[in-house]
Amino acid sequence: AQKVTQAQTEISVVEKEDVTLDCVYETRDTTYYLFWYKQPPSGELVFLIRRNSFDEQNEISGRYSWNFQKSTSSFNFTITASQVVDSAVYFCALGDMDSNYQLIWGAGTKLIIKP
Amino acid sequence: NAGVTQTPKFQVLKTGQSMTLQCAQDMNHEYMSWYRQDPGMGLRLIHYSVGAGITDQGEVPNGYNVSRSTTEDFPLRLLSAAPSQTSVYFCASRDRQGAIDTQYFGPGTRLTVL
Numbered sequence: 156a157q158k159v160t161q162a163q164t165e166i167s168v169v170e171k172e173d174v175t176l177d178c179v180y181e182t183r184d185t186t187y188y189l190f191w192y193k194q195p196p197s198g199e200l201v202f203l204i205r206r207n208s209f210d211e212q213n214e215i216s217g218r219y220s221w222n223f224q225k226s227t228s229s230f231n232f233t234i235t236a237s238q239v240v241d242s243a244v245y246f247c248a249l250g251d252m253d254s255n256y257q258l259i260w261g262a263g264t265k266l267i268i269k270p
Numbered sequence: 271n272a273g274v275t276q277t278p279k280f281q282v283l284k285t286g287q288s289m290t291l292q293c294a295q296d297m298n299h300e301y302m303s304w305y306r307q308d309p310g311m312g313l314r315l316i317h318y319s320v321g322a323g324i325t326d327q328g329e330v331p332n333g334y335n336v337s338r339s340t341t342e343d344f345p346l347r348l349l350s351a352a353p354s355q356t357s358v359y360f361c362a363s364r365d366r367q368g369a370i371d372t373q374y375f376g377p378g379t380r381l382t383v384l
Contacts, residue, residue: 200375260312
């Protein structure tokens with residue numbers, strides 16, 4: 156069965172600290188896709204990144220970086236030098252063939268950045 | 271391009287009432303989905319459609335109906351609202367071409383059932 160686990164319900168850090176959000180997934184497919192979305196207090200869902208299962212290269216986008224490790228079925232998200240505007244709920248999601256690539260979502264991690 | 275639009279943004283229903291949540295997209299996407307978001311549970315798939323005339327159930331379909339008569343529209347019907355259906359509902363669409371790509375989400379409908 157497909158499953159996404161975000162064990163951290165809530166994380167609180169002081170501005171400028173680095174923070175890592177964990178995501179562990181389960182799937183039987185060899186081809187699948189992993190996503191991170193941001194949901195700010197305004198409620199909309201903002202796409203951050205998609206990673207294909209055959210591409211384990213880590214990615215950096217400004218202060219954001221993602222570490223994909225198939226060996227541990229993890230797709231962790233790090234924010235460097237966090238800012239108050241990073242405060243949001245962050246969701247990790249999995250799309251695979253068994254689910255017709257409809258996304259299976261983690262429960263989300265609420266990130267609070269204190270000034 | 272308006273993207274994915276949802277109406278209404280807010281709705282309060284009484285138990286037993288029925289209503290339809292509207293979703294439309296102008297990107298000619300074949301895949302459309304409905305999710306509900308409850309506190310601490312992430313998003314759960316209610317129903318989805320891979321094209322006009324084709325729908326299928328997701329993880330939590332009970333109490334909801336969908337239809338897809340056109341590519342653009344994918345309404346979600348609550349047959350007899352229950353307090354357990356109090357949630358935020360998101361509609362999403364994506365293109366079938368190539369590998370799965372980003373889903374485009376609507377702004378959400380916040381539904382309260384009393």
